[in-house]
Amino acid sequence: MKKKITLKQIAKELDVSVSTVSKALSGSKEISEDTTQKIQAFAKLYNYKPNNIALSLKNRKTKTIGILIPEIVHHFFSTVIRGIERVANRRGYNVIVGLSNESFTKEIINMEMLANGSIDGFILSISKETLLKQDYHHFHATINQGMPIVMFDRVVDEVECDKVIVDDFIGAVKAVNKLIENNCKNVALITTMDYVSVGKLRTQGYLKAFEDHGMEANPNMILKIDDSLNVENHLELLEAEIAQFLKSNPSIDGLFAVNELYAVTAMKVAKKLGLKVPDDIQVIGFTDGVLSKHATPSLTTVSQHGQKMGEQAANLLIDRLEAEDAEGQQYFTNNDEKRDFIKLVIETEIIERESTK
Amino acid sequence: MKKKITLKQIAKELDVSVSTVSKALSGSKEISEDTTQKIQAFAKLYNYKPNNIALSLKNRKTKTIGILIPEIVHHFFSTVIRGIERVANRRGYNVIVGLSNESFTKEIINMEMLANGSIDGFILSISKETLLKQDYHHFHATINQGMPIVMFDRVVDEVECDKVIVDDFIGAVKAVNKLIENNCKNVALITTMDYVSVGKLRTQGYLKAFEDHGMEANPNMILKIDDSLNVENHLELLEAEIAQFLKSNPSIDGLFAVNELYAVTAMKVAKKLGLKVPDDIQVIGFTDGVLSKHATPSLTTVSQHGQKMGEQAANLLIDRLEAEDAEGQQYFTNNDEKRDFIKLVIETEIIERESTK
DNA sequence: ATTTTTAACGAAAACGTTTTCGTGTTAATA
DNA sequence: TATTAACACGAAAACGTTTTCGTTAAAAAT
Known part of the structure; x- marks a missing residue:
C-alpha cells in the first residue's frame, strides 16, 4: 500500500528543496535541465499528483x-x-x-x-x-x-x-394553443397549488391562451392537486381525484397537465372511463421525461430541456x-x-x- | 459583502492569539471563562464557521x-x-x-x-x-x-x-418461477449481451428456473439485445426487434425482461400485435422504476431496492x-x-x- | 522568603502547495 | 582585476486550522 507521495518526500529523496521540486514539475526554467529531468522522472515513476486540498487552501x-x-x-x-x-x-x-x-x-x-x-x-x-x-x-x-x-x-x-x-408561461400557452387549434372545444387543466412558482406560471399560460382566443376559462375545468402529500406513494388518490374530475366534466376533449405524471395518470384514468386518447380527448403534459416517451399512447409534451x-x-x-x-x-x-x-x-x-x- | 471570517481575524480583533481563539471556541478549559465568553460571542456575531478545506488538510x-x-x-x-x-x-x-x-x-x-x-x-x-x-x-x-x-x-x-x-440470479429465478407457476407454457427472455454482469446473471437465473422445473430452455426464446448503441434514442429499432421476436415465436405466453425498458416496450409491441397483457402474455421486468409503476397495464417487476x-x-x-x-x-x-x-x-x-x- | 504548583495564554509546527525574494556561484563585461 | 550579469537553487511565507509545548505571572506550599 503506497500512500500518495508529496513534494516533501520527493525533495528529501532527491536531496533538493521543496521549492525546487515544485518549480521543476511546473517546468520553470529557473531550474536546470538536469535536475528538472531527474525530478520529473522521479515524480512520474511514483505517480505524483498534487494534492487537491492543499491547492484549494492555497488558491x-x-x-x-x-x-x-x-x-x-x-x-x-x-x-x-x-x-x-x-x-x-x-x-x-x-x-x-x-x-x-x-x-x-x-x-x-x-x-x-x-x-x-x-x-x-x-x-x-x-x-x-x-x-x-x-x-x-x-x-x-x-x-x-x-x-x-x-x-x-x-x-x-x-x-x-x-x-x-424555462419559459413556463409561454410553454403553457403553446401547449394550450395547440389543443385549441386541434379543435378541442373544452380544454381542461390539471395543475398544482399556486405556491410552486412554475405551476403558477403554467396555469397563467393556460389562461392566457384562452384569452388570446377570445374564450373564457371555466374554473370548473381546472383541477388543483395538493401535492403536499407525496403523490408518488398515493397514486390511487391522484387517480380518484382525476376520475372524479373527468366524470363531472364529460365535455372535456382536451387536457393540459403541468407535469408528466398528472398527464400520464389522466390518460390512464381516461382510458378506464372508456375515453380514447387522442380521439375523444387529447392530452399534453409538461416536462419531457421517461414517462412521456414510453406511455401508451406516448405523450405529447412541452420539453424543458x-x-x-x-x-x-x-x-x-x-x-x-x-x-x-x-x-x-x-x-x-x-x-x-x-x-x-x-x-x-x-x-x-x-x-x-x-x-x- | 462580508467575506467569511477566520480565526486570525478574530484573534487580531480581540487582541489575543490564534491558538487562544481556537481553544476558546472548542471550549477548552485552558482558557479563562471571561475570554472564552468574549470570543464565543464575537464568533457567533460574525457567524464564524471553521473552513472545511483547512480542516481537511490538517486532518x-x-x-x-x-x-x-x-x-x-x-x-x-x-x-x-x-x-x-x-x-x-x-x-x-x-x-x-x-x-x-x-x-x-x-x-x-x-x-x-x-x-x-x-x-x-x-x-x-x-x-x-x-x-x-x-x-x-x-x-x-x-x-x-x-x-x-x-x-x-x-x-x-x-x-x-x-x-x-442484488441477487440478480435469484431474482430472475423467482420471476421466471412465478411465470411458470402462473401457467405460462412458453416463457421467453429478453436480455442484454453477456458482458454486462447483471444481464448475464439474470439470464442464468432464467435458465435455472427452467432446470428446476425439469424443463428445457429453448434458445429461440431468448432475445439478446445489443445495447452498445444507445437504445433510448433508437426506440424504433428496439421495438422492431422485439416485434420480430414475438412474431416468430407466437407461442410465447410469458416474458421475462432483464430491465424495465425492455419489458415495457415488449408490452407495447405485444399490444400492437393484438396480444392482451396479461391474458395472452404475462410480463415481468427487472428494476422497479417509474416506467413499471405507471405503464398500462402496470408492470410486475423484480425490485432492486x-x-x-x-x-x-x-x-x-x-x-x-x-x-x-x-x-x-x-x-x-x-x-x-x-x-x-x-x-x-x-x-x-x-x-x-x-x-x- | 523561597520554591512549587496552577492558571491563562502564546509560539510554533504541521497538513501540501506555490511563489516571492534572497543568496551564492560562475560567467561575462568593463 | 573589479564589477556586473546570469544561473541554479533554497528559505520562508501564506492559505486556515489544531495541538503540543513553552512561558509568564500569580497563588499555594514549604
Missing part, C-alpha cells in the same frame, strides 16, 4: 460547485445534473450534490455544510417548503458572504442572482467565478456597483407524440 | 465520499445516490458525484480527478466499456494508494473491495474509513494481513402489478 478556491436540489430521483433534476456535470467537467470543475428533500431545514443545513469552503458557488432549485415559507435569508446570507448562486427552474424574484428558467438548463447554469456560474477572479487581480475592490444578474430563459419545445392529433 | 481526511456511476438520468442509479446521500449526510459526510457515461476513459479521468485528496473513498458502479475491456488497473491503483472502494450492482471479482449487489443498496454501500464505506482511523491511531501499521472484504447481497422482491395474473 482559496476549490474548483468544485455545489448543486442543491429538492430531489434526485426525478427525471428533470437528473438531466439538469447531467448538464451541469458535463460543462463543469469540461471546464475543470467537480460537482458536489446536496438534497433538500423539499425541506426548508435540510436546505439550510446543506447550504451551511457546503458554504464553509467546500465549494466555490451554488447551483440550486428551491425546495417547496422554502417556497411556501417565503423565507430566503439563507440565500441572502451565502450571497453576502461572496459566494455566488445560480438558481434554476424554481427561482424567486426576491433573491438577486443569476437564474436560468433540463440538460441544457444545467449546462447554461454551470456556464453562468463558472463565468462569474472566473470573472471575479480576474477582477480580484486588478483592483482589490469592494465595488458595490451592483453587477448585473442574468436571467436566461430556455425555450420550450413541444414534442409531438401520439396523445394529440 | 488528512475530507469527510466526503465520491460516487462514480455510469449515468445519472436513470431511475435505479438515482435511487442509489439518494440512499448514499442519506446515510452520508446523517454520518457527517458530503457526496461528490462523477459520471463515467459508460466510458472507460471518463471513468479513469474522474477517478484520478477525485483521488488526489478530494475524497476519502469511492462508491462506484463499473461502466460498460470497462466491463467489456476487463481492464481494472485504475481500481487497483486507487485501492493501492490506500483509498477504499465500495462497488455496487456492477461489480467484478477481480477487484478486492467491499461490494453490495436501489436506495437500500446505496445506504448499505455508504455504511460499508464509512465504517471502513472510521475503522482505518481508529486503527491508525493505535499502531502505525503496514499490516498486510488481508482485511476481509464484505459482499452484501440485497434481497430482491417481486412487486406484483397488472402485467401478471
